[in-house]
Amino acid sequence: DGEPRNERRITVIGAGLAGAVLATLLANRGWQVDVYEKRGDPRVAGYAGGRSINLALAERGRHALRLAGGDDAVMAQAVMMRGRMVHFADGRTDLQRYGRDDSEVIWSVHRGELNVILLDIAERAGARLHFDRALESVDFAARRASFRNPASDEVETVDFCSLVGADGAGSSLRAAMARETDLGERTEYLGHSYKELEIPPAQDGDFRIEPNALHIWPRGRYMCIALPNDEHTFTVTLFLPNEGEPSFASVRTGADARALFERDFGDALPLIPRLEHDFEHNPTGLLATLYLERWHLRDRAVLLGDAAHAMVPFHGQGMNCAFEDCVALADHLDRESDREAAFARFQAERLPNARAIQQMALENYLEMRDRVDDDDYLLQRALERQLADRHPDRFVPRYTMVSFRRVPYAVALERGNAQRELLVELTRGHASLDTLDWNRVDAVVRERLEPLAADL
Ligand code: FAD
Incomplete structure (x- = not known):
């Protein structure tokens, strides 16, 4: 039946946000960690030319980064957000602070730069990163996993002790586990989707609007938000229902988007010079909540982060929760040499908490789009x-x-x-x-x- 269970060796699927943090935490404690990532190494291929997408980092996420030794590097490129800058329909604005003072703020971080920092610290901690390796199939009984190189189409099969699925909302490991056992999986679609747009820097190179805030244009059934980037741009996200008026069914072209902005987001429109281009070229993202009853398959595999509990983004906690999962899993693995017991304890601790933040994230959509004014x-x-x-x-x-x-x-x-x-x-x-x-x-x-x- 394969390898001894208490060997301090683990194979992580996905070198995204959670995969890199977990790899660092375990490698720092002397574990032998191999990480397999579908995409190429972003430090080689570079995110250059790609779109800037940002995330709100809060205390839970920072705590995990401090434990992993990555907080200083991440904070060096983070932009402080003190509160919500609400843009009313009549053009008035109002800053609603999140906390009592600047000790209670959240931080806008660039997803691509964050991923690069996390890969560096994982490698420095001793984790082995294998890029261009997409998990394709798993033989759980024999403890063997196969990975396909998307570029060359070659397949490589490796032995593992246990697998950790940090491969995101569309997790391949989850699909493989579901072929062995019923995970009790259920996806609830929100019925709303999103589109990212960009506010470039002003002519003098500075930010076009207040940088130290998360901007919101609440409009009842829908809204826009904007988060600052350290290169003085803002990533704007337009959230609309999938059906009705207005919706992604009624707003289809760049010209439709301009008409919507003229009517509802008048003060944002002049800030987004490539509105038509962004609207037509950037993909429309679906929003859903993923619920599972079970996160692990015996001692063979466990899921965390979005692979276990993807949520809607309205509390800005998906990554923060995923990082908190990493700390919890590393602790349980380190404390409990019986792998199956460690996975079970991890699930018992984290599943109810994931359910709670999933619910709060759904509630926050209503609050942001409809209640802040x-x-x-x-x-x-x-x-x-x-x-x-x-x-x-x-x-x-x-x-x-x-x-x-x-x-x-x-x-x-x-x-x-x-x-x-x-x-x-x-x-x-x-x-x-x-x-x-x-x-x-x-x-x-x-x-x-x-x-x-x-x-x-
Ligand atoms: P991911 O970051 O998705 O990483 C998964 C990795 O696995 C990727 O690198 C992928 O290439 C790799 N992979 C996939 N399949 C395979 C395979 N078969 N084999 C090998 N590798 C594979 N969270 C916040 O905390 N704050 C925010 O402000 C915030 N804003 C958001 C805004 C939007 C619009 C969305 C959609 C999400 C937002 N989130 C936010 C949530 C956050 O993005 C996720 O919770 C977080 O990325 C989860 O990390 P992860 O490591 O679990 O998954």
Whole structure:
């Protein structure tokens, strides 16, 4: 039955964001790590000429990067985002801070540059990276995996001890595992898709709009967002339903996109000179949530990151959650020499938390596109800030728990629900905070919310 199970040797599928971080964490602890990646080495082929796509990095992700020794290099190219810059339909703008000060912010990082940094640290830690190797089939009984080189079409078969699937939402390892056992897989499509557009630098080379914010143009059933890049551009993402008006069914050409922007995103339109070109040439991305009941196949294979729990991008947590998975899996593997038990513990710890952030990500779409400009919401947010100041140990806003702390996602979801009920209840019938009875408010908070451990 193949190799001894407790050998500190592992084969990772995918050298994307999670694959590279996991490889680094394990190689740093003396594991022998081989990573197989479908694409070529981006450090050789280069991302040059490609589009800039960025991601919001938050505390969970930074924590994992610190453990892997990559935080300084990543932060050197990150752009701070203090809050949401809301662009109202009438052209007014308003910065809604995410946290209390600049210690509570998120960071925009360039996906391509991030991947290059992570590959460098993985290699430096001793992981062996094999590029141009797409996982094609797995013989789990014999512990042999076959990889195809997409360029030469040659197939190479290697022995493994266990496989880790860090091969993203369309995971080939997941498909291979599903041929052996029922993973309880279910994909829920959101019914909305996205298109990326670009705001180039201004004539003088500077940013065209406020760089230290995540810009949002909320328009009810749809929205645009823009995140800054260190090269002074912004990546704009237009989210629209797939059907109805407007939708990707009704907005089909560059001219349709211009008409939509003229009507709904007037202040963004002059910032995107290649709107028609970007709209027609960039692919339309589908959005879905992937749920699995099982993440591992005995001691042979385990999934993490998007391969296990792809989510919609509205909380900016997919990568952050994937990095948190890497830390958890490395810890369980290191602590527990029985591989199957380690995988089972990893799944027991992470699956409920993945479910919770998947749900919060879905909820955040509604909040971003429809609520950030609504009066009730703004009053509740104002009270939330007051309560967070008055009871910092008890009332921690959900966004703060998710983005600036490492409270397990499931705890953040549960406490967030209790807090939201409280905000709705306390502001009911009030048009401003001036008419609240603060003695009662404070008593209710103390009665309903237990203190949250300071180290979470
Ligand atoms: P991936 O990054 O997808 O990496 C998978 C790797 O596996 C790739 O390198 C791929 O080439 C390789 N691979 C695939 N198939 C094979 C195969 N058969 N054999 C070998 N290798 C293979 N997250 C955030 O935290 N913040 C954000 O702001 C954010 N914004 C997002 C915006 C959008 C529009 C989208 C779609 C996602 C966003 N995410 C964000 C989510 C984030 O991109 C993912 O959660 C993250 O990339 C998951 O990392 P991963 O390593 O699991 O998968």
